[in-house]
Amino acid sequence: MFPNRYRTPNMLPIVALCLSTTAIGQVMNQVEHTSARELASQLQVGDAVFIRVSALPFQKVASATQSWTNHVGVVIDISGREPIIGESTFPLSKTTPLSHFLERSEGGRIEVSRLNTPLTPQQKIAVMRAAQKRLGIFYDTGFDLHSKQQFCSRYVREVLDEATGTQVGQVETFSTLLARNPKTDLTFWRVWYLGNIPWQRETVTPASLLQSSKLHRVFDGYASVDAAAQGNRRVSWKA
Template sequence: MSPHSSLEQQVTAQLKEGDILFISINSFLYKQVAQGTGSWCSHVGFAIQEKGKWYVLESAVPTVRKTPLHTFLKRTCNNEFALRRLPSELTTTQVLKLKSAADKRMGRWYHLGFNFDSTRQFCSKFVHQVFKDALDISVGKVETLQELIETNPQANLTFWRAWYLGFIPWQRRTITPTSLLVDPQLETIICTI
């Protein structure tokens, strides 16, 4: 059995709709996101079930989409994974509200500048906004790039200056996968790290 098959079995045995899933994507940009937040985590989405099959709703390049669970899990490197959830089990109505809030964002373009105030989406913003709109629960922390860098001095400023074409927009608001990963409102169900 492959490591990903084993992980998928472990996850599906405990998964509930609305669970938030965290992975580590092995690409240069995503590695910079993880390093810049002092974490292994670089991507996040949340689980839904349709016709007995599990999917992850996520904002990924190029748009917000619904991804089969096994495809989502295959993208993580070194089997790095965490599953977290709200402490109270979601009702059927709450799950439907999450799906409805996500549906309103399906197909929206990804924001490579990680601007929280844009109409475009990125992974942590998508999960944060869906939970806020559907359940009035704010998961993660919205902060400026300046606040983020000040609390994470290990971030590669040379990379981020180049990424932002020489000028980091210090007052731009953003939200990171790590801020959702460490949110004290959530309970950890699985963590392979």
């Protein structure tokens, strides 16, 4: 690599550094990067779409579940200018164009997972109908699986279950969930629950959906929103 007159012991660290930098660059290049438009062409009705929202409570959810993701929606329509995501978010559950959904994710981080068994045309229609039934429901800041309200992972789990009979994600109590991560910021959660964490409350998290064996990964990486996609953010959807 170098002529003999340049080969000195002092150059070995430099050579090693160059090789390590190259290796790091190769790993970084392996991370998937795409545009919202290209990603849209890969999506199907029923896909679970995971992002990372920067708001503090969502960051605490990610930390408590030891996962990068803290929010999830489900693709409910791909017939328009861009895919439509059904989601439970504050203050009400709603439908959101993919580009707008993606813009809320830190750095454009996104992962798409799909049920292992392909959906039939009838099941895809059922996904849209199940999502429509859950529009306009208040967000449950208590993350209670059995409340009359909604939160993101419960919403996606229920839509897919109702439409396909497949349950994704693990139902668990707060006690089980928080005990798995000794570094959980319990001070935050005590304040969040006004001093009394509901330890026996059942919930389901975005992380548990992401890890479900009934889903497989379709895309995992970063997607950018171009100007054309931003112009389509006001797409409306009706079942």
